[in-house]
Amino acid sequence: MSTAQPNTPKISLQGVTKSFGPKKVLQGIDLDVPAGKSLVVIGGSGTGKSVMLKCILGLIEADQGSILIDGQDTTHLKGHDRDEMMGKFGMLFQGAALFDSLKVWENVAFGLVQGRQMKKRQAQEIAIEKLIAVGLRPEVGHLYPAELSGGMQKRVGLARAIAANPEIIFFDEPTTGLDPIMADVINELIRDCVGKLGATALSITHDMGSVRKIADEVAMIHDGKIIWQGPIEKLDNSGNAYVDQFIHGRASGPVTKHGTHTIQKQTAS
Amino acid sequence: MNSAPESLAYTLDEENTSFLTKVLNSIQAVGHTILYFLELVGRISRFIGKAIAHCFMPPFFPAQILRQIIDIGYYSLPVVGMTTLFTGMVLALQTYTGFTRFNAESAVAAVVVISITRELAPVLAGLMVAGRIGAAIAAEIATMRVTEQIDALTTLSVNPFKYLIAPRVIAGTLMLPLLVLIGDIIGVFGGYMVGVHSLGFGAGSYITQTWDVLESMDVISGLVKAGVFGFIVSILGCYHGYHSARGAQGVGAATTNAVVSSSILILIFNYIITQVFFS
Ligand SMILES: Nc1ncnc2c1ncn2[C@@H]1O[C@H](COP(=O)(O)OP(=O)(O)OP(=O)(O)O)[C@@H](O)[C@H]1O
Ligand SMILES: [Mg+2]
Numbered sequence A: 001m002s003t004a005q006p007n008t009p010k011i012s013l014q015g016v017t018k019s020f021g022p023k024k025v026l027q028g029i030d031l032d033v034p035a036g037k038s039l040v041v042i043g044g045s046g047t048g049k050s051v052m053l054k055c056i057l058g059l060i061e062a063d064q065g066s067i068l069i070d071g072q073d074t075t076h077l078k079g080h081d082r083d084e085m086m087g088k089f090g091m092l093f094q095g096a097a098l099f100d101s102l103k104v105w106e107n108v109a110f111g112l113v114q115g116r117q118m119k120k121r122q123a124q125e126i127a128i129e130k131l132i133a134v135g136l137r138p139e140v141g142h143l144y145p146a147e148l149s150g151g152m153q154k155r156v157g158l159a160r161a162i163a164a165n166p167e168i169i170f171f172d173e174p175t176t177g178l179d180p181i182m183a184d185v186i187n188e189l190i191r192d193c194v195g196k197l198g199a200t201a202l203s204i205t206h207d208m209g210s211v212r213k214i215a216d217e218v219a220m221i222h223d224g225k226i227i228w229q230g231p232i233e234k235l236d237n238s239g240n241a242y243v244d245q246f247i248h249g250r251a252s253g254p255v256t257k258h259g260t261h262t263i264q265k266q267t268a269s
Numbered sequence B: 001m002n003s004a005p006e007s008l009a010y011t012l013d014e015e016n017t018s019f020l021t022k023v024l025n026s027i028q029a030v031g032h033t034i035l036y037f038l039e040l041v042g043r044i045s046r047f048i049g050k051a052i053a054h055c056f057m058p059p060f061f062p063a064q065i066l067r068q069i070i071d072i073g074y075y076s077l078p079v080v081g082m083t084t085l086f087t088g089m090v091l092a093l094q095t096y097t098g099f100t101r102f103n104a105e106s107a108v109a110a111v112v113v114i115s116i117t118r119e120l121a122p123v124l125a126g127l128m129v130a131g132r133i134g135a136a137i138a139a140e141i142a143t144m145r146v147t148e149q150i151d152a153l154t155t156l157s158v159n160p161f162k163y164l165i166a167p168r169v170i171a172g173t174l175m176l177p178l179l180v181l182i183g184d185i186i187g188v189f190g191g192y193m194v195g196v197h198s199l200g201f202g203a204g205s206y207i208t209q210t211w212d213v214l215e216s217m218d219v220i221s222g223l224v225k226a227g228v229f230g231f232i233v234s235i236l237g238c239y240h241g242y243h244s245a246r247g248a249q250g251v252g253a254a255t256t257n258a259v260v261s262s263s264i265l266i267l268i269f270n271y272i273i274t275q276v277f278f279s
Helices: A049-057 A079-086 A103-113 A120-133 A138-143 A148-162 A180-195 A208-214 A241-248 A260-268 B002-056 B064-073 B074-102 B105-146 B149-155 B162-195 B203-211 B216-242 B248-279
Strands: A011-020 A021-031 A038-042 A064-069 A090-091 A168-172 A202-203 A217-222 A226-231
Touching: A011 A049, A021 A049, A038 A180, A038 A208, A049 A064, A049 A090, A049 A168, A049 A202, A049 B002, A049 B149, A064 B105, A090 A138, A090 A148, A090 B149, A103 A120, A103 A138, A120 A138, A120 A148, A120 B002, A148 A168, A148 A180, A180 A202, A180 A208, A202 A208, A217 A241, A226 A241, B002 B162, B064 B074, B064 B105, B064 B162, B074 B105, B105 B149, B105 B162, B105 B203, B105 B216, B105 B248, B149 B162, B149 B203, B162 B203, B162 B216, B216 B248
Parallel strands: A038 A202, A038 A217, A090 A168, A168 A202
Antiparallel strands: A011 A021, A011 A064, A217 A226
């Protein structure tokens, strides 16, 4: 694991494609996530951001291309090796994906108890600690997920993702459904994971405030490809019309609600 | 003038080709169906192989296994008990009314015990459990699939085959024989109640007749059936849940498919196992 060169990207996607039936979602994604940095992927709704994360995790098998973690090709990893690789990851799902048959604290402690055979008592302490970190009161730990609001569920999902201090953390829309203050708490938490714990973060968000707060680098996905990637400082003068339109949230520009056709005409002109 | 036969030939030809395409199309449809079926069998077999392998490979989740044993074994007891009780009772009644025509009333106890142990307890318990447990397993796992809980398990380094599927398959396969054994006793007892209290058999002679005719193979074959049925119900519930389509409709379809397919397989395997044991 630590044999990787200092500047090997933590995650590297090369020409990754994925279709669902006739629908081409990813059409050759090339993306490098540097180790110990926070990369944020932006892009329109339905452009395949969540699918991309699931491909990296192997939850969805990519059709083509290769996915390297720490320089090691994991595209076709199966069985025990894949289970082992998962130990490096933490993932916050867009829909939180909490286990509804378990209490909140058991959800947060799940990876520690079941995945890493930690003692229940110790895992519960860590779980409560993480709940506090995401701005929830310890009593919440004894409720069931169905008894929480959407934003609370999201934060529990976040606590679960970071509970085992993973090397790589994926955040799928971490601040959606949160009030501005709580969103900022979460932004800071994500920053801390990267800054203090040295994790590599790959986040997806539509919230530009959040992008500016948590990103070291930004990549934009459009039409199944990464069309721009650069440091956060360059986001405002990226020189890319799509990025400009996206960060300013304008309805008019190269991206229209009707999608691809107009876009290609405009690029051509 | 010349054009008439020509056009006739033309239409004939067209009819021929359209007939030919129809034949070809239907052959193609049959081919597709066969291919689809083979693919399905292949997929289910691979799923079963993987599930069985994970039942024997550590790490195990004893708490999950215990929970499923209670769910599948203990909570199915009332259903199985009621089913076999009334089956035993009605069997005694029916046999009696039928057999008096041939002056063979004395065979009632024998018919009840053999039918219950060999056939009725395992098959009826299997079908009841398919409705109760197969549906519950499929719905639960399908919901977990649809809400990404299965993906979440994987990202937390817990293999869903070990955590979700193996405990259900183990519990299903072990608990159904136990349920059927209890069902055997309750069913025979139901026949005894009716025989003694409403058909006028002597309590002692009914029991002696039951014991005399009963062979261990009758019970064993029933328990083997039960084990196979328990495996079928739990594995198909898991399979349909695990491969559920997205959305509420997907969950509904998974549940229906689990119950229907396991009920049919129970009936088919019932025949096969009977054939193996008694011919
Ligand atoms: N399992 C699946 N089966 C079929 N199609 C899928 C599946 N998962 C995703 N898709 C399709 O892939 C496309 C991309 O989905 P994805 O969830 O990655 O979008 P997204 O970029 O995350 O959007 P959002 O910002 O709204 O979350 C969608 O059009 C969706 O319909
Ligand atoms: Mg998404």
